[in-house]
Amino acid sequence: MSHPNDPGVDDPSESPAAGTDEGAERHPKYGARIRSFVVRPGRMGTGQVRALAELGPAFILPFKPAPMDYAAVFGRQAPVVLEIGFGMGAATAQIAQTLPDHDFIGCEVHEPGVGALLKLIGEREIPNIRIFQHDAVEVLDSMIPPGSLAGVHIYFPDPWHKKRHHKRRLVQPPFIAKLVKHLAPGGYLHLATDWEPYAQQMLEVLSADPDLENTATRPDGYADKPDYRPQTKFEHRGLKLGHGVWDLVFRRRG
Ligand SMILES: C[S@@+](CC[C@H](N)C(=O)[O-])C[C@H]1O[C@@H](n2cnc3c(N)ncnc32)[C@H](O)[C@@H]1O
Numbered sequence: 001m002s003h004p005n006d007p008g009v010d011d012p013s014e015s016p017a018a019g020t021d022e023g024a025e026r027h028p029k030y031g032a033r034i035r036s037f038v039v040r041p042g043r044m045g046t047g048q049v050r051a052l053a054e055l056g057p058a059f060i061l062p063f064k065p066a067p068m069d070y071a072a073v074f075g076r077q078a079p080v081v082l083e084i085g086f087g088m089g090a091a092t093a094q095i096a097q098t099l100p101d102h103d104f105i106g107c108e109v110h111e112p113g114v115g116a117l118l119k120l121i122g123e124r125e126i127p128n129i130r131i132f133q134h135d136a137v138e139v140l141d142s143m144i145p146p147g148s149l150a151g152v153h154i155y156f157p158d159p160w161h162k163k164r165h166h167k168r169r170l171v172q173p174p175f176i177a178k179l180v181k182h183l184a185p186g187g188y189l190h191l192a193t194d195w196e197p198y199a200q201q202m203l204e205v206l207s208a209d210p211d212l213e214n215t216a217t218r219p220d221g222y223a224d225k226p227d228y229r230p231q232t233k234f235e236h237r238g239l240k241l242g243h244g245v246w247d248l249v250f251r252r253r254g
Helices: 046-059 070-074 090-098 111-124 136-142 163-168 173-182 196-208 233-240
Strands: 080-084 103-107 129-132 149-155 183-193 212-214 246-252
Touching: 046 111, 046 129, 070 103, 080 136, 090 103, 090 111, 090 129, 103 136, 111 129, 136 173, 149 173, 173 183, 173 196, 183 196, 196 212, 196 246
Parallel strands: 080 103, 080 149, 103 129, 149 183
Antiparallel strands: 183 246, 212 246
16 A cells, blocks of 8 residues: 555645646645656755855745746846756756757756856856746646747656556646746747657647647657757767657747
């Protein structure tokens, strides 16, 4: 019998956004929302600890259940891209430097990753990234205004290989429908994975959403990797294991 404290079940009372997460996967017995991650302790390097202390207050946004004002946060009007699960953030930093006219909001729950991205922000003086160290699903539910995003990046999301864990996968119809509502008309959704069954699931889910259109011209429906996306850490790991890589780029219909 599963237990409410099993890592597969989260206490709904912990969720400040409880009640706003319509369409979320819920545990059949306990009603708690099923999350796409498990927070595991990780060792922090001294540079990451220092970056958290010195840059965290300026670049980490506090989670609060109220829509955010991008112009106030970034000090300018620019297209805003949300990244879900940036890991150690190397790709995020590089993309933000490649696209200086865009602003980037990165969500990551793994603290060493947050420290690592802050370190890069400090070293390279990257002005156009802000971070939520918080569940991206709650950030989306509570803080991202509908129709406001120019794009969403989800690179190498946890594939949750075991069948009994598939419910934890981020890319499922209700969550994608919710993401699409937060895209501006013409806004894009860029996903990548090295796990072929998950790539197939992504293609199926995105293709079935009536508000999305596939930008890919390849007959298999997958996109060529856009130039702005560098190789990510998890992609590198997948390639070393002999995995393939699949990118998907869909747009919200205008
Ligand atoms: C497999 S890693 C990939 C990291 C990175 N994108 C890369 O390609 O190297 C997936 C990351 O997503 C994060 N994650 C999963 N679900 C999340 C959520 N709901 N909100 C924020 N981060 C999440 C995990 O903590 C993990 O670091």
